[in-house]
Amino acid sequence: ALLYVQGVVSAWSAATVKAELRAELLAAVSRRGPGRLAAEKRGEIATLVGRGLDGLDAYFTGYLPQLVLGVTVPVAVLARLVFADWSSALIVAVTLPLIPIFGALVGWQAQAATERQWRRLSMLGGHFLDMVAGLPTLRAFGRAKDQVEVVRRMADRHRIATMKTLRIAFLSALVLELVATLSVALVAVPIGLRLLAGGLTLQTALLVLLLAPEAYLPLRAAGS
Numbered sequence: 645a646l647l648y649v650q651g652v653v654s655a656w657s658a659a660t661v662k663a664e665l666r667a668e669l670l671a672a673v674s675r676r677g678p679g680r681l682a683a684e685k686r687g688e689i690a691t692l693v694g695r696g697l698d699g700l701d702a703y704f705t706g707y708l709p710q711l712v713l714g715v716t717v718p719v720a721v722l723a724r725l726v727f728a729d730w731s732s733a734l735i736v737a738v739t740l741p742l743i744p745i746f747g748a749l750v751g752w753q754a755q756a757a758t759e760r761q762w763r764r765l766s767m768l769g770g771h772f773l774d775m776v777a778g779l780p781t782l783r784a785f786g787r788a789k790d791q792v793e794v795v796r797r798m799a800d801r802h803r804i805a806t807m808k809t810l811r812i813a814f815l816s817a818l819v820l821e822l823v824a825t826l827s828v829a830l831v832a833v834p835i836g837l838r839l840l841a842g843g844l845t846l847q848t849a850l851l852v853l854l855l856a857p858e859a860y861l862p863l864r865a866a867g868s
Contacts, residue, residue, distance in 0.1 A: 650709055658704035662697045669693060688766035690773060695765070710866035721859040725852060729844070732831050732852045736859050739827035743860060746823050747867030750816035757812050761805040768798045817868045824860040831856045 673689060718740055725733035775782070775791050782791060835852055838844040 651705065654705040654709055655701075658701050661704065662700055665700075666693060666697055669697075688770065691762075691766050691769040696762075707866065710862055713862035714866040717862045718859045721855050725855060725859075728848050728851050728855075729835075732835065732856065735831050735834075736827070736856060739823075739830060740859060740863070742823050742827065743820055743863040743867055746819050747816065747863075750812070750819055751867075754809065754812045754816060757805070757809040761802065761809050764798070764802045764805050768795070768802055813868075820864045820867045824857070824864050827860060828857050 669689075669692065718736075722733055722737055722740075725736060772795060775795065832853055835844065835849050839846065839849045
């Protein structure tokens with residue numbers, strides 16, 4: 645029920661903020677007038693109004709809720725592990741910062757790739773707008789078909805940039821998954837050895853093994 649309410653609230657917040665930003669952007673464009681806009685990047689503005697603002701959906705419905713969970717859940721899990729088994733809690737506390745560190749390192753690469761992709765998309769949008777505006781002139785001089793090939797080449801470059809960005813995103817998810825898996829293993833191996841040696845009860849061992857992955861999960865999802 646809480647997950648359903650969270651999804652509804654996140655979707656409503658994203659739609660509300662997008663509508664407000666789109667209205668403010670269109671108002672700013674209308675205030676400047678066509679004279680000012682002629683010297684600016686019309687393609688970038690058109691892309692920002694459409695696909696740019698639509699990209700906020702993932703921020704409000706995915707990133708922000710996971711960020712809240714990433715702050716609260718690990719603290720709650722660590723607090724419970726301290727009372728159950730302080731040595732396991734210490735391992736979790738030491739390895740937990742590795743996920744945001746690796747997430748930030750990969751995120752810088754993803755940011756650079758996304759900015760390159762955005763520039764290509766803005767160039768493609770601007771060229772397409774200019775082509776549509778000058779289509780009667782192009783057809784009059786028999787140059788309309790030549791522009792098809794130009795748009796195709798620009799779209800191919802944008803496709804390649806998109807695939808490179810997705811590759812970095814998938815690699816970042818793999819890195820975070822690997823770090824979380826190794827961190828859980830650092831907790832699980834000593835627990836198993838101590839359980840075999842009789843230094844730990846089965847109830848405590850199961851509690852630690854069930855809770856330890858939950859400490860990394862929210863941060864891993866937020867990083868992805």
